[in-house]
Amino acid sequence: MTDATLATPEPRARRGRPGSAALLFANTLATAGLVVLVLIALIALAAPILPLADPDVTAPADRLMPVFSAGHPLGTDHLGRDILSRLIWGTRISLAVGLSATFIAAFFGSLLGLVAGYAGGRTDSMVMRGIDMVMAFPYILLALAIVAVLGPGLINALYAIALVNIPFFARNIRGITLGLSRREFVDAARLSGKTPAQILFLEILPNVLPVIVITMSTTVGWMILETAGLSFLGLGAQPPQADLGSMLGEGRKILFTSPHVSVIPGLMIFALVMSINLFGDGVRDVLDPRLRSGALTRPVARTAIMRDAPAEAPVPTAGAVLDIQDLRTEFHVGGSVYKAVGGIDLVLM
Numbered sequence: 267m268t269d270a271t272l273a274t275p276e277p278r279a280r281r282g283r284p285g286s287a288a289l290l291f292a293n294t295l296a297t298a299g300l301v302v303l304v305l306i307a308l309i310a311l312a313a314p315i316l317p318l319a320d321p322d323v324t325a326p327a328d329r330l331m332p333v334f335s336a337g338h339p340l341g342t343d344h345l346g347r348d349i350l351s352r353l354i355w356g357t358r359i360s361l362a363v364g365l366s367a368t369f370i371a372a373f374f375g376s377l378l379g380l381v382a383g384y385a386g387g388r389t390d391s392m393v394m395r396g397i398d399m400v401m402a403f404p405y406i407l408l409a410l411a412i413v414a415v416l417g418p419g420l421i422n423a424l425y426a427i428a429l430v431n432i433p434f435f436a437r438n439i440r441g442i443t444l445g446l447s448r449r450e451f452v453d454a455a456r457l458s459g460k461t462p463a464q465i466l467f468l469e470i471l472p473n474v475l476p477v478i479v480i481t482m483s484t485t486v487g488w489m490i491l492e493t494a495g496l497s498f499l500g501l502g503a504q505p506p507q508a509d510l511g512s513m514l515g516e517g518r519k520i521l522f523t524s525p526h527v528s529v530i531p532g533l534m535i536f537a538l539v540m541s542i543n544l545f546g547d548g549v550r551d552v553l554d555p556r557l558r559s560g561a562l563t564r565p566v567a568r569t570a571i572m573r574d575a576p577a578e579a580p581v582p583t584a585g586a587v588l589d590i591q592d593l594r595t596e597f598h599v600g601g602s603v604y605k606a607v608g609g610i611d612l613v614l615m
Contacts, residue, residue: 289552296548302541306534310358319348321355322506330524343513343527344520356508357534363424363509364490370428371489372482375435380466380474382436383443394440397433405430409492413501420509423502427492431485438481442474476553483546487539494535510535588614 291297309316319338325346333341340349382393400408412426413419446452447470455465490510496502497511505512510531517528580591595607 286552290548293548293551295544296551299541299544299546299548302537303545306357306538306541307361309354310361313354313358316354318351318354321347321351321508323347330520330527332524333526333530340530341524341526343516344524349513349527349530352508352513353510353531353534356503356510356513356531357538359420359503359507359509360490360494360511360535360538363420363427363493364486367424367428367431367489367493368482368486370424371431371485372435372478374428375432376439376474376478378432378436379439379441380443380470383440384447384462384466384470386444386447390440393436397436400430401433401437406492406495409496410499410501413496418501418504420497420503420507423493423496426496427489430492431489434485435478435481438477439474442477443470446470446473480546480550480553483549484543485546487542487546490542491535491539510538583613583615586613586615588612 290300325342328338328342328346329344331338331342331346333339335341338348338350340353343349343352378393378397382390403411408430409423409426412429413422416422416425452465452469455469460468493502494509494511494514497509498515500512500515503509503512513531514528514535517524517531521528583589590610590612593607593610593612594605596603596605
């Protein structure tokens with residue numbers, strides 16, 4: 267046990283748990299991921315106003331220039347195109363496609379999950395058997411098959427990635443909806459005369475929104491990776507359009523002679539996906555009711571004992587084996603104090 271004197275003035279007392287924002291920013295990894303993600307997103311969004319070279323203009327005389335070359339900070343590729351310009355524009359495209367695919371998959375997957383979980387019976391069986399059939403195929407092979415049918419292109423790759431990820435949202439939301447549909451507030455809504463659609467979207471949907479947000483935040487990184495994978499194979503972005511996957515694929519043939527052509531977009535993919543995953547994990551920890559227990563800001567184990575003499579000396583209870591008077595327990599988190607036990611007396615005879 268370590269003795270410690272409480273600093274004066276005392277920290278501001280506060281009851282209750284920290285808010286969602288406080289929990290999120292108390293998670294160092296999630297905060298770091300958010301900072302990196304915001305920085306990348308701002309640079310990508312500012313691409314049209316930045317003084318960048320045209321990402322599609324070729325200059326054979328300047329091909330494969332190394333990093334830190336004059337006029338080309340990150341060098342040029344095998345066609346003499348500026349890698350910095352293509353990297354920023356490619357990141358912009360990859361972010362847009364990944365987020366769009368996530369929203370499409372979340373919308374249709376959540377809708378199927380809500381309907382199946384609430385309706386139950388034959389409707390649930392039919393929807394879930396269809397979901398099981400889709401999930402029976404390896405998702406990357408299914409995405410390749412869809413793009414092969416629709417034809418190569420970034421939009422078709424977006425549709426393919428969104429389609430193969432719908433089952434993950436549907437199964438997750440269906441399980442939550444199945445439990446909520448048996449709750450008392452849903453029965454009360456039925457008795458009040460609300461239609462099934464009103465119950466779904468006014469009663470159940472608000473309760474599953476955190477789960478949808480959690481699933482989106484933890485899958486958008488995979489969406490970007492899958493899109494980059496299709497572009498790497500030549501089924502996504504088509505020349506001269508640049509995205510991170512196509513840049514990586516174009517540089518693989520000259521990896522040993524000019525590694526910067528493929529290493530730079532590879533590092534950007536790593537930074538982008540890692541930042542999204544770290545931030546997504548933080549969002550999950552905050553919104554998931556099973557994890558939102560203050561774990562992100564749990565104080566370091568330490569016992570602080572106040573040595574100040576009380577105004578009146580406590581009178582021991584006669585014949586008591588254990589006599590505890592005015593026991594107080596507090597958790598110090600930053601500049602706040604979260605009171606757990608206040609003024610408890612315990613006498614064991």
